[in-house]
Amino acid sequence: MTPSGGPAPPADGRDPGLPTAVYARMTAVLRVGLGVAIVLMGAALAVIVGRAPGEASGALAGANPVSRLLGLAAFGRGLASGDAEAYLELGVLALVATPILRVATGTYYYLRLGERRLGALTAVVLGLLLFGVLVLGPLVR
Amino acid sequence: MELLVFVLLLVLTGVAAGFVGSLSGLGGAVVVLPVLVVGFAVPFPYAAGAGFLAILATSSSSGAAYVRDRLSDLRIGMFLEIATVPGALLGATATVFLVHADLDNALLIALGAVLLALVPGTLARARLPPTDTAPPDRLGRAFGLRGSYEDPRRGRVVYGAADTPPALAVMFGAGVAAGMFGIGGGVFKVTALERYLRLPMKVATATSNFMIGVSAAAGAGVLLAAGYVNPVIGAPVALGTAAGAFVGSRLLPSLRNRTVRWIFLPVVVVLALEVILRGLGLP
Numbered sequence: 001m002t003p004s005g006g007p008a009p010p011a012d013g014r015d016p017g018l019p020t021a022v023y024a025r026m027t028a029v030l031r032v033g034l035g036v037a038i039v040l041m042g043a044a045l046a047v048i049v050g051r052a053p054g055e056a057s058g059a060l061a062g063a064n065p066v067s068r069l070l071g072l073a074a075f076g077r078g079l080a081s082g083d084a085e086a087y088l089e090l091g092v093l094a095l096v097a098t099p100i101l102r103v104a105t106g107t108y109y110y111l112r113l114g115e116r117r118l119g120a121l122t123a124v125v126l127g128l129l130l131f132g133v134l135v136l137g138p139l140v141r
Numbered sequence: 142m143e144l145l146v147f148v149l150l151l152v153l154t155g156v157a158a159g160f161v162g163s164l165s166g167l168g169g170a171v172v173v174l175p176v177l178v179v180g181f182a183v184p185f186p187y188a189a190g191a192g193f194l195a196i197l198a199t200s201s202s203s204g205a206a207y208v209r210d211r212l213s214d215l216r217i218g219m220f221l222e223i224a225t226v227p228g229a230l231l232g233a234t235a236t237v238f239l240v241h242a243d244l245d246n247a248l249l250i251a252l253g254a255v256l257l258a259l260v261p262g263t264l265a266r267a268r269l270p271p272t273d274t275a276p277p278d279r280l281g282r283a284f285g286l287r288g289s290y291e292d293p294r295r296g297r298v299v300y301g302a303a304d305t306p307p308a309l310a311v312m313f314g315a316g317v318a319a320g321m322f323g324i325g326g327g328v329f330k331v332t333a334l335e336r337y338l339r340l341p342m343k344v345a346t347a348t349s350n351f352m353i354g355v356s357a358a359a360g361a362g363v364l365l366a367a368g369y370v371n372p373v374i375g376a377p378v379a380l381g382t383a384a385g386a387f388v389g390s391r392l393l394p395s396l397r398n399r400t401v402r403w404i405f406l407p408v409v410v411v412l413a414l415e416v417i418l419r420g421l422g423l424p
Contacts, residue, residue, distance in 0.1 A: 020211075022215075023209065023211055023215070026208050027208045030201045030202075030205035030208065030354075031201075031205045034198065034202055034205070037198075037379075038383065041372070042380060045148060045373075045376055045380075048373065049144055049148050053144055053145035054143050054144070054145070055144045056142070056144070057142045057143065057146075057147035057148075064368055064371040065371070066371070066373075067368045070366070070368055085372075088372045088373070088376055089372055091372070091376060092194065092370060092375065093365075095194060095201070095379060096197060096362055096365060098197065099197065099201070099354035099355045099357070099358040100358050100362075103219070106215065106219050117284055118219065118220065121220060121223055121284075122219050122222070125219070125222045125223055125226050125355070128227060129226060129355070129359055129362060132226075132230045132233070132359050132362040132363045132366075133363070133365065133366055136230060136234060136362075136363050136366070137363040137364070137366020137367045138366050138367075140237045140238065140363070140367050141237075141368055
């Protein structure tokens with residue numbers, strides 16, 4: 001640490017607190033999250049379209065056909081019963097959760113490496129993201 | 142329109158948006174949003190929800206490559222998210238309230254205006270000379286906001302976060318715009334990173350891309366929980382955008398960015414005007 005409380009300048013000038021392994025871990029989080037989301041969304045969409053390819057799409061554009069799955073219990077029941085819409089929603093959740101997991105990974109490593117300031121800051125960001133999904137969204141629904 | 146045709150057209154829209162969005166530097170959502178509103182008659186909040194999913198797909202896809210290559214500055218990006226995330230939460234919440242108040246048309250007019258505002262910013266950025274780097278300011282020193290990267294022509298370029306407070310203010314504004322309209326706001330973010338923090342262009346672009354996913358997750362989280370992310374619209378768009386952006390990023394080195402911009406920007410202007418006309422209730 002420097003006298004100002006910040007981390008010491010790196011020998012090569014590059015991100016002082018994060019070794020290459022952390023960059024690799026973050027890359028893996030983004031790739032795996034996106035991969036899971038693509039597989040889930042692609043498979044569920046294929047099932048939904050395959051069920052009734054000729055169905056009129058008009059109603060879909062003006063409303064949310066999965067709004068019945070917004071509650072946790074209904075969503076869980078949908079997944080358990082193999083409901084394609086529930087798996088499509090799970091794919092969307094995986095896509096939204098990927099950057100949130102990336103922030104969580106950053107928080108973990110900053111705190112583990114003793115970077116308390118940045119660790120605390122990213123923990124606040126993580127808290128805000130969770131607040132948005134779990135509190136703010138349902139509150140303004 | 143039949144469901145199969147509808148979904149295929151959405152995938153194709155996503156592919157085209159991801160492709161031109163990655164080549165022009167404007168991002169896929171800038172194309173997706175007006176096309177959904179004007180071409181598919183999708184109500185504004187669902188179009189914004191789909192825009193978020195398109196951004197999340199492209200940001201995770203190209204963001205992973207930038208992080209792997211250590212071009213994204215994780216330290217600076219994560220530091221600035223303290224401004225973009227509250228902005229995005231505020232913007233998305235405002236959108237939900239405005240939709241509940243039946244002010245969708247006002248949102249469309251504002252979206253058209255924001256899309257038009259992106260155009261001069263994108264053109265100006267293309268003409269900017271390379272940024273001179275500077276040492277970090279007090280806040281930058283406190284959080285260790287400095288780094289370096291290997292430039293093929295200039296060798297190792299060392300940089301620091303030069304002027305943090307105005308950059309945080311711009312990031313907050315970019316977050317509000319992103320959360321409100323379902324766009325990435327990358328033009329605003331890159332401008333703040335280059336102009337105020339004095340980051341080199343490549344680092345600024347990669348760091349902005351890294352940050353865009355988090356502000357989109359903040360906005361998407363609110364709209365998703367509020368019931369305004371329709372996955373039957375958003376998922377095909379996201380799948381298409383990810384594919385288009387992947388192809389675009391592979392072709393990017395062999396194409397002239399400037400040419401692509403000059404072809405693409407008039408299209409954005411026309412789409413933005415269409416959105417404004419739709420908001421005004423004119424045909």
